[in-house]
Structures are given as structure tokens and as C-alpha cells.
Amino acid sequence: MNWCCKMCKYETARKTELLKHYRLRHVHCAQILPCIYWECYCSFKTWASLKSHMTRSHSSYKAANVKDVLSFKCPCCTLSSITTEREYFEHIGRHLKKHETITCVFENCDFKTNIYGTFASHRTRKHTPHSLDDFKAELVHRHVNPVNVGDDPDDDEDIECGEGYDEERKELPSIIEANLAHLFLKLESISNVPKQCITEMVEELNFISSSASGPAMKDVLQSCFAKHKCQLDDSVITDIVTELCKSNPISQALRSDGPLSTAYKRNEYFKENFSVVEPVEYVLNARERRSYQYVPILKSLSEIFKKKEMQDFLMNSGKKAQNTETQYTSFHDGTHFKANKLFSENDLAIALNLYVDEFEVCNPLGTSRKKHKITAVYWVLANVPPLLRSSLTSIFLAILCKAEDIKQYGYNVVLDPLLKDLGRLEEDGLYIPSLGRQVKGTVFSVIADNLGAHSVSGFVESFSGSYFCRWCLGERSKLQDCEVRTGKFIPRIKEDHTVHVQTAQLSGFHSCGVKRQCPLTEKLKYFDVLSGYPPDLLHDLFEGVIPxxxxxxxxxxxxxxxFTLSELNKLIREFPYKWTDKKDAPQPVPLNFAVKKTVGGNAHENWALLRLLPFIIGTRIP
Known part of the structure; x- marks a missing residue:
């Protein structure tokens, strides 16, 4: 019987080899670890929880997996040589795709269908989870394998996988070293622990694992030898303890000459063993020491697509969704995406979303205000499912530059290395070895607040002027006279925008709200400035209109x-918020809200208030 990895389809004849493969290949890079048994749908976040689950739930199942040879009989045809559950349901699926009627294969279930999706939905709803005992008896046969107990190499092996094998023992120090490196990297990058604190932690751990543990280890050895009536000299026991402390893999990794002892050595270890894409410094003015950092996007994409799950996301995004024209599941169903030639003409294409934002490194209210303000450009692979796009692990850094340098030198200069790489992605594509082909891609949209979007795209950055909208030619003086949906505001079109850019370049003044050419439009042939800067819902709605x-x-x-204002604030405070609303609970309404005509609050608080307000005050309203 072969064991197959659910994550990368790796196959082996031994369970211990599969568990070893899990530890070496998936424990540190996967967000979830599925159970190795195909009929078990449980998944876990850590290796320890997976081991605990297998000990509790599958310890008695081991004999059935290894000692018994299973055969499944098809309820529709005479085939009875299928040996795995996965192949069994794949075979049934082929019958259903031919619209042949299949009766449910589980005990005490008479459900019938000839539709593949209906059968899969029924199986998920009614028979998850299930075991081999839940199948109809006439469809599953167990043949005892004539192998004597003790002949199977998996009989006496622990779930720790690989104990007793010389090969595994040789790899154990490197595994422990990699685990420690991952731990220190998480402390530094996720928990924001200073490097100096990590170095002190390494020194203390090294002392505990080597010198401090020696006396305790010596006492244990002496008591063990005495228990078994072994007489050894004290010097021999001391030598054993010394050698054990020296050979401890943790001590070897953390000792003063080890690879993780200092911040410099840890950084070198990360570069050598992990997928690190180092930033490149570009000098703006050498005399004034003006520069910015750029993380090469093509190298980052190459590292990303080495992962099997990212390749699957890319392949699945290239499949045309069978939706009606009125059904939208993502921006892939929108007219702007379908109008893009690169995405419409290629079955596989890399879609990127850029994010532009500014943030303060120092206190924004102190004397350092705006002195160290940073403009950051991030990017997200839009081919991943929507649920993953907002995860921090899916957002990658492209550029870091001081905001004052952006104003002085302009986005054309700062974005130049990024746009050159994106131009190569459009023209030549990115070679993905596992797919054996070049895959082209481009930027689909640039997400930013209104000020950032207008700064990058070349529109006026003042929203009190006549032409302040980047989608239409409506004037501020006519805003109160008619609605946008009346059609009186003329939308911007590509031909008119080209004329406005040329006029602005010749005159030196903005033309209908256009100051200059967008650098992305200038360097990328598949990016459209008029559709590439979507509305900023967070600022426009949740921090604008809604409050x-x-x-x-x-x-x-x-x-x-x-009700009164005090009663309202009491209801807001005492409302039983749940889940994420606890963290983003609305703040009390300020006393001067009627004068200021806003309830204040940030976007998340206003979103919670908007949703929950009917439940908060609903009983008070006739």
C-alpha cells in the first residue's frame, strides 16, 4: 500500500517516510497540515497537534492500513480492483460526468443522482466525516495480507518518524538548527523583538543547554547506573556528561561559534537557507545621501511560484468561471478585467495589485512630524483566493522611500526599477520551471487613498478645485445641482485624457484636473489609468460619508x-459585541457630534456601528 501526501502528491511505501517528508517539506511553510489519512478531513496548524491527533484517532487504524489490502467495488460497473478510497471516488466521478445514475455507497443511504456536483455535495453534507465501516458491506472487501507480525517495517516505529534510522539521525541536528532559526526569525519579524534581546536569549539558552544542565544530567546518570548495578568511576560519568552536552544539537547551534549566536550570523543563515530576496538601494542624490530601497519583484515572484499551492492558485485563476453575466464572484468577472488584452487573450496570466501608502515612523504629533514619513509600495498576487489577499503573509514589499524625496524627485524616478521589471513581465513573462513555460503578467490596479492615487496617476492633488474627480469631468460648482447617475457628468475617456495630458505638458498647468502622464501608463502597455485606480471605500465611505x-x-x-445622547452611549457600551467586533467596537458618540456633523471613529469602528446600530437602538424607535 502506498502513502500519498495530500499537499504535493509525494508517494512512498512507508508511513514513516511520509511523516519525515511532512516535517522536512511542509511543517515550516504550510499554514495548515492535513492528516495523512485520506479518509480523515482534519487539519492542524502545528506539527505537535497533528501528532497528537494521529495518536488519539489513528493508533488502532494502523493495522487496517498496513496489514489489510482493501478493494472497492463500483456500484455502477463490474470493476472491483480499486484499492484506495480516493481512486474509488474518482472512478465514480467518471460515471457521473457521463450522467450515469449512481446510488450512494454509504450504509443506510438510498440517495441517487446522475449529477457530479450533486453527488459531491451530498457526500460532503451527509457523510463527512466517515470511515471504512460506513461503506456498504458489499462494496468494500478486506483481504488479509499474508505478512507475519513484525515483518512490516512500520509495526514498531513511533509517530515521531524516522527514529532508529541513521539517515534521520544525521539530519536531526540540521532540522533542530532550522527550527531554532525559524523561531528567532519569527521573534524578530512578527513579534518585533530587538536583535540584541534575541542575542541575549541565545546566550542564556546556550548556557542552560550545556553548562547548567551538566550537574542535573550527572545525577540522573548516577542514579540510573546504580539502579542497574553498574559501577563506573566518577571521572567516566563526568566525561559522558561532557560529551552529551557537547553533542547536544541545540548547544551546537547556539554556542559562541555556532551559526545562530550573533545577529550577523543569523542574517547570513537566513540568506543561505531561507528564500530571502534582498533589497537593492538606488541613489537619488549621493551628495545629500538621498536614496530608496527596492525589492526586485521578479525575484520575489520566482520564489513564490516555487510553492505548489501558489502554482495551483495560478492554474485555477486561469480557468474561465461559468457564471452568468449578472453574477460576480471577484474582480475577474468585471468588465475592466475582461477588457484587458493580456488577461483576456492568455489562459494563464499573473495579475498584480499595487498598494501605495504613507506612514509615520516617529510620533506624528511631536517635533519629528513629517520628517521621517515613509512612502511604501506593496504588491499582492491577485491570482490567490480573495480570502488570502488580505492576509499579511500575502502582501509583499516593493519600495520604501521618504515621502519628501517622492515630492522632490517624483514617482517617475522612484518607480522606475519596479516598472522596468513589470515591463519585462509583460513582454517576456516569468519562467516557471514546474509549468515549463513563460507566464506573462501586468498590474491590474493600484490601490491607494485619494491623495495617493492622484499623486501617482498625475491628477491634481487638491480636492477643493474645479476638477477633482479622476473618473469624470464634473465640476465642483455643479455638484449640488444634479446627481452623478443623471448622466450630466461626462466620464473621462482615453482619447480625452491623452489630450489633457498633452495640454498640461505644453502649458505647464493642469488641464481638466490632469497635471502629467501616469508613469504606469507610460511604461506599461496593458495598464489603463482611468480604470486602474479603483475607489477608496475605506476613506470615501467608512471615514467619509457614513459617519x-x-x-x-x-x-x-x-x-x-x-433617546438621549447619554442613553445612546450607554447602549453602545453595553451591547454584547462578538468576535472581531469586540476589538473594533464603536466608540461613544462625542458631545459635539451634531455641530461637527460626524460621529468620528475609524473605518472599522464605523463599519461595526453601521451594521449593529439597528440592534443597538431598534427597540427605542417606533
């Missing part, structure tokens, strides 16, 4: 004496 509208509504309800 004002909620303030107007609450002011009216208070004036009608349905």
Missing part, C-alpha cells in the same frame, strides 16, 4: 426624544 450620515440620523432621532 456624517449616521450623525445626521442620530441627531434627528435625539431631537425626536426617542
Amino acid at each position: 456624517k450620515e449616521v450623525a445626521l440620523c442620530l441627531d434627528t432621532l435625539i431631537k425626536k426624544k426617542y
Whole structure:
């Protein structure tokens, strides 16, 4: 019987080899670890929880897996030589794709269908989880393998996988070393522990694992030898303890000449053993020491697509969704995406979303305000599922530059190395060895707040002027006269925008709100400036329109004496918030909200208030 990895389809005849493969290949890079048994749908976040599950749930199943040879009989045809459950359901699926009627294969279930999706849905809803005992008896046969107990190499092996094998023992120090390196890297990059603190921790751990543990180890050895009536000289026991401390893999990794003892050595270890893409410094002005950092995007993409799951995301995103014209599941169903020639003409294409934002390194209210403000450009692979795009592990850094340097030198200069790499991605593509082909890609959209979007795209950065919209030619003086949906505001089109850019370049003044050419449009032939900067819902709605509208509504309800402001704030404080709403619970409404015409709050708090307000005050409103 072969064991097959659920994550990369690696096959082996031994369970211990599969567990060893899990530890070496997937424990440190996968977010979840599925159980190695194909009929078990449990998954875990850590190696320890997976081991605990297998000890509890599959210790008695070991004999059935190794000692018994299974054969499944198809309920539709005469085939009875299928030996794995996975192949069994794949075979049934082929019958269903031919619209042949299949009766459910599980005991006490008479469900019938000739539709593949219906059968899969029924199996998931009604028979998950299940075991071999749940199948109909006439469809599963167990043939005892004539192998004597003790002949099977998996009989006496522990779930720790590989204990007793010389090969595994040789790899154990490197595995422990890699685990420690991962731990220190997480402390530094995720928990923001200073490097000096990590170095002190390494020194203490080295002392504990070597010198400090010696006396305790010596006492244990002496008591063990005495128990078994072994007489050894004290000097011999001391030598044994010394050798054990020296050969301890943890001590070898943490000792003063080890690879993880200092911050410099740890960084070198990360570069050598982990997938590190180092940033490149570009000098803006050598005399004034003006520079910025760029992380090469093509190298980052090459490292990303070495992972099997990322290749699967790319392949699945290239499949055309069978949706109606009125059904939207993601931006792939939108007209702007379908109008892009690169995405519409290629079955596989890399879609990228860029993020542009500014942040303060120092206190934004102190004397250092704006002195150390940083402009960052991030990117996200849009081929991954929507649920993963907002995860921090899916967001990658491209550029870090001081905001004042951006203003002085412009986005054309700072974005130049990024746009050159993206131009090569459009023209030549990225070679993915596992797919055996070049895959082209481009930027689909640039996400930023309104000020950032207008700064990059070349529109005016003042929103009090006449032409302040990057989608239409509506003037501010006409905003109160008509609605956008009336059609009186002329939308911007590509031909007019080209004329506005040329006029602005010749005159030196903005033309209909356009100051200059967008650097992305200038360097990338598949990027459209008019559709490539989507609205900023967070600032426009949750920190713009919504707090004002909620303030107007609450002011009216208070004036009608349905409740007072103090009663409202008491209801907001005492509402039983759940899950993420606990962290983003709305703040009390300020006393001067009616004058300011806003309830304040950040985007997450206003989103929670908007959703939960009917439940908070609903009983008070007639």
C-alpha cells in the first residue's frame, strides 16, 4: 500500500517516510497540515497537534492500513480492483460526468443522482466525516495480507518518524538548527523583538543547554547506573556528561561559534537557507545621501511560484468561471478585467495589485512630524483566493522611500526599477520551471487613498478645485445641482485624457484636473489609468460619508426624544459585541457630534456601528 501526501502528491511505501517528508517539506511553510489519512478531513496548524491527533484517532487504524489490502467495488460497473478510497471516488466521478445514475455507497443511504456536483455535495453534507465501516458491506472487501507480525517495517516505529534510522539521525541536528532559526526569525519579524534581546536569549539558552544542565544530567546518570548495578568511576560519568552536552544539537547551534549566536550570523543563515530576496538601494542624490530601497519583484515572484499551492492558485485563476453575466464572484468577472488584452487573450496570466501608502515612523504629533514619513509600495498576487489577499503573509514589499524625496524627485524616478521589471513581465513573462513555460503578467490596479492615487496617476492633488474627480469631468460648482447617475457628468475617456495630458505638458498647468502622464501608463502597455485606480471605500465611505450620515440620523432621532445622547452611549457600551467586533467596537458618540456633523471613529469602528446600530437602538424607535 502506498502513502500519498495530500499537499504535493509525494508517494512512498512507508508511513514513516511520509511523516519525515511532512516535517522536512511542509511543517515550516504550510499554514495548515492535513492528516495523512485520506479518509480523515482534519487539519492542524502545528506539527505537535497533528501528532497528537494521529495518536488519539489513528493508533488502532494502523493495522487496517498496513496489514489489510482493501478493494472497492463500483456500484455502477463490474470493476472491483480499486484499492484506495480516493481512486474509488474518482472512478465514480467518471460515471457521473457521463450522467450515469449512481446510488450512494454509504450504509443506510438510498440517495441517487446522475449529477457530479450533486453527488459531491451530498457526500460532503451527509457523510463527512466517515470511515471504512460506513461503506456498504458489499462494496468494500478486506483481504488479509499474508505478512507475519513484525515483518512490516512500520509495526514498531513511533509517530515521531524516522527514529532508529541513521539517515534521520544525521539530519536531526540540521532540522533542530532550522527550527531554532525559524523561531528567532519569527521573534524578530512578527513579534518585533530587538536583535540584541534575541542575542541575549541565545546566550542564556546556550548556557542552560550545556553548562547548567551538566550537574542535573550527572545525577540522573548516577542514579540510573546504580539502579542497574553498574559501577563506573566518577571521572567516566563526568566525561559522558561532557560529551552529551557537547553533542547536544541545540548547544551546537547556539554556542559562541555556532551559526545562530550573533545577529550577523543569523542574517547570513537566513540568506543561505531561507528564500530571502534582498533589497537593492538606488541613489537619488549621493551628495545629500538621498536614496530608496527596492525589492526586485521578479525575484520575489520566482520564489513564490516555487510553492505548489501558489502554482495551483495560478492554474485555477486561469480557468474561465461559468457564471452568468449578472453574477460576480471577484474582480475577474468585471468588465475592466475582461477588457484587458493580456488577461483576456492568455489562459494563464499573473495579475498584480499595487498598494501605495504613507506612514509615520516617529510620533506624528511631536517635533519629528513629517520628517521621517515613509512612502511604501506593496504588491499582492491577485491570482490567490480573495480570502488570502488580505492576509499579511500575502502582501509583499516593493519600495520604501521618504515621502519628501517622492515630492522632490517624483514617482517617475522612484518607480522606475519596479516598472522596468513589470515591463519585462509583460513582454517576456516569468519562467516557471514546474509549468515549463513563460507566464506573462501586468498590474491590474493600484490601490491607494485619494491623495495617493492622484499623486501617482498625475491628477491634481487638491480636492477643493474645479476638477477633482479622476473618473469624470464634473465640476465642483455643479455638484449640488444634479446627481452623478443623471448622466450630466461626462466620464473621462482615453482619447480625452491623452489630450489633457498633452495640454498640461505644453502649458505647464493642469488641464481638466490632469497635471502629467501616469508613469504606469507610460511604461506599461496593458495598464489603463482611468480604470486602474479603483475607489477608496475605506476613506470615501467608512471615514467619509457614513459617519456624517449616521450623525445626521442620530441627531434627528435625539431631537425626536426617542433617546438621549447619554442613553445612546450607554447602549453602545453595553451591547454584547462578538468576535472581531469586540476589538473594533464603536466608540461613544462625542458631545459635539451634531455641530461637527460626524460621529468620528475609524473605518472599522464605523463599519461595526453601521451594521449593529439597528440592534443597538431598534427597540427605542417606533
